[in-house]
Amino acid sequence: MPAIGAESVRIVRRRLVFAGAVLPGLLLAAVPAAAAIKLWPAIEQLYSSVEMEPPNATHMTVCYGFVCRLRLTLVFTDAERTTITNLMNKGRASAAEERKAIQQVFVWFDHRVGREVGTNKRVANADVRSFDADHNFDCWDTTRNAASLLLVLQEWNLLRHHRVSDPRYRGNLLVGQLPHNTAVIKETAPGSTSWVVDMWPTAFGQVPDVMTLEKWLDEI
Numbered sequence: 001m002p003a004i005g006a007e008s009v010r011i012v013r014r015r016l017v018f019a020g021a022v023l024p025g026l027l028l029a030a031v032p033a034a035a036a037i038k039l040w041p042a043i044e045q046l047y048s049s050v051e052m053e054p055p056n057a058t059h060m061t062v063c064y065g066f067v068c069r070l071r072l073t074l075v076f077t078d079a080e081r082t083t084i085t086n087l088m089n090k091g092r093a094s095a096a097e098e099r100k101a102i103q104q105v106f107v108w109f110d111h112r113v114g115r116e117v118g119t120n121k122r123v124a125n126a127d128v129r130s131f132d133a134d135h136n137f138d139c140w141d142t143t144r145n146a147a148s149l150l151l152v153l154q155e156w157n158l159l160r161h162h163r164v165s166d167p168r169y170r171g172n173l174l175v176g177q178l179p180h181n182t183a184v185i186k187e188t189a190p191g192s193t194s195w196v197v198d199m200w201p202t203a204f205g206q207v208p209d210v211m212t213l214e215k216w217l218d219e220i
Helices: 006-030 041-048 078-089 095-117 139-155 213-218
Strands: 059-064 070-075 162-172 177-187 194-198 209-212
Touching: 041 139, 041 162, 059 095, 059 139, 070 095, 078 095, 095 139, 095 162, 095 177, 095 194, 095 209, 139 162, 139 177, 139 194, 162 194, 162 213, 194 213, 209 213
Parallel strands: none
Antiparallel strands: 059 070, 162 177, 177 194, 194 209
């Protein structure tokens, strides 16, 4: 057998390095991308206004740091999807039970994100007066995060009694009501009620506020 020269060894090494660099990319490209979730103008505007990728069935962008200044791509593992599914299955019986289940999913989300980006330090009603934007959500962050998570639940067919609706705004300084935004879900039953899912008024690890949209709009 002829001896392998130094130049031949170098060529083999270069080929192996090239293969190691290219093959992972080829394998990733072979995985089909998740189909985009169908959006409508009021929801699309949430994302386009900050040049943010909308959620899909595999991942979502998490906003923090106020007005989505800081971002985390949350990729749902199979185990996490199972955990979320189990939480939502506890709410199958009725719309009221489903809203309780949604609250528990949001508590899970808060812990999942908090340990990665430090929002486990976040406070209720965070704004510039908290002097810790990097570890907090303002109401624009919570509205986008809540809408995204709810859209993922809907895409996974885990919302049986509700559908994601348009985000809503309130604010009337004449009566002392400060500007605020929230994500909204609407019951699917005839004559249905709309409900807000609002993380901003609650601190880390607490269930988000869930109340009728009508009550939320009047709240000071």
